[in-house]
Amino acid sequence: MILTESKSKLKIKSLKLKNFRNYDLLNLNFDEEANIFYGDNAQGKTNILEAAYFSGTTKSHRGAKDKELIRFGNDESHIETVVEKKGISYQIDLHIKKNAPKGIAINKLPIRKASELFGIINFVFFSPEDLNIIKNGPAERRRFIDLELSQLDKIYLSNLTNYNRIVNQRNHLLKDINTENKKIITDTLEIWEMQLVQYGDKLIDRRKKFVEDMNRIISSVHKKLTGNKEEIQIIYEPSNGNFTLDQAIKKNRERDLRIKSTSVGPHRDDICIMSGDLDIRKFGSQGQQRTAALSLKLAEIELVKRTIHDTPILLLDDVLSELDKHRQNYLLDSINDIQTLITCTGVEDFVNHRFSINKVFHVQNGQVAKEN
Numbered sequence: 197m198i199l200t201e202s203k204s205k206l207k208i209k210s211l212k213l214k215n216f217r218n219y220d221l222l223n224l225n226f227d228e229e230a231n232i233f234y235g236d237n238a239q240g241k242t243n244i245l246e247a248a249y250f251s252g253t254t255k256s257h258r259g260a261k262d263k264e265l266i267r268f269g270n271d272e273s274h275i276e277t278v279v280e281k282k283g284i285s286y287q288i289d290l291h292i293k294k295n296a297p298k299g300i301a302i303n304k305l306p307i308r309k310a311s312e313l314f315g316i317i318n319f320v321f322f323s324p325e326d327l328n329i330i331k332n333g334p335a336e337r338r339r340f341i342d343l344e345l346s347q348l349d350k351i352y353l354s355n356l357t358n359y360n361r362i363v364n365q366r367n368h369l370l371k372d373i374n375t376e377n378k379k380i381i382t383d384t385l386e387i388w389e390m391q392l393v394q395y396g397d398k399l400i401d402r403r404k405k406f407v408e409d410m411n412r413i414i415s416s417v418h419k420k421l422t423g424n425k426e427e428i429q430i431i432y433e434p435s436n437g438n439f440t441l442d443q444a445i446k447k448n449r450e451r452d453l454r455i456k457s458t459s460v461g462p463h464r465d466d467i468c469i470m471s472g473d474l475d476i477r478k479f480g481s482q483g484q485q486r487t488a489a490l491s492l493k494l495a496e497i498e499l500v501k502r503t504i505h506d507t508p509i510l511l512l513d514d515v516l517s518e519l520d521k522h523r524q525n526y527l528l529d530s531i532n533d534i535q536t537l538i539t540c541t542g543v544e545d546f547v548n549h550r551f552s553i554n555k556v557f558h559v560q561n562g563q564v565a566k567e568n
Contacts, residue, residue, distance in 0.1 A: 207226070207279065208535065210226065210278045226537070231554065232539075234540050240562045248277065275289070281317070287304065319510075334464070338462075385449070393442045403465070404432050406499075410499060417494045426471050448460050476488045514541070
């Protein structure tokens, strides 16, 4: 099912769900611009965005396990998404199974690795939880970088997969060590550490490049959001400090043997978000943190555009209610050329904006009704 059409921006044309979250069966066709899903909370609006995101990344933006996506009382779920990219249509099918690995097919042809799917669709997901990127611990910020880079760079995804496998193997060895086998396991550790450094250095270099690219964009975005009152900068903070990763791994080996875990490497790195001399995570107000999170996401959109030479698909989950009018206007003005799926509690959120609404759906108790 590869159809050549006139060139146009990236867009989702349709989404079909079977036994996904609270949906028995759902069949949606989207407008290529703004699609609004409104209704009370806990009716299933976010589940639609989650399914769309899953179809391009094989991951839940909430971090949910696959089996948690299957409708209660069922053993498997199915997502079918048709997207158009550079004039070519792709049908993506995902079968999520409770007791087996997920199955993925592109244009009816099964693929062996999820990485083969990455790059067909590029999503940017906005939600109120984005504030956690700023407020929470380093894992949240690493996840932000890893999810975006995995969509943009298949080599990064491969290196990340290999690195995580090696860290798990090293940790397994550290847990198995005892007085009798210490010499054997220590020798084995050195073999795994060579690979850990090999892949870890590549991850660090690519993340630093990502941070550099983001910094070129985010500064002007943040200035406009704050009326030129605040600067912003992202700083990459490797856990190995001033040591090379190889030096840090060797230096910390005895400590790792005691704690039975790998204490340095990209899986422990962080980014710091600064406003002038202020660490926004530690000392910024809630308003400053919220604005920094919005700047980060808007910069992410622009970076994706520059990287793929196309627009990403934007998923906005009840974001407008979290922003004041100035930031609402700036966000909506920034996305008017992008296909967007938006959830909200009421369409009145858009009444006083110039933002054009193309399709409206009412979501109630797992049922979706198109209103225009």
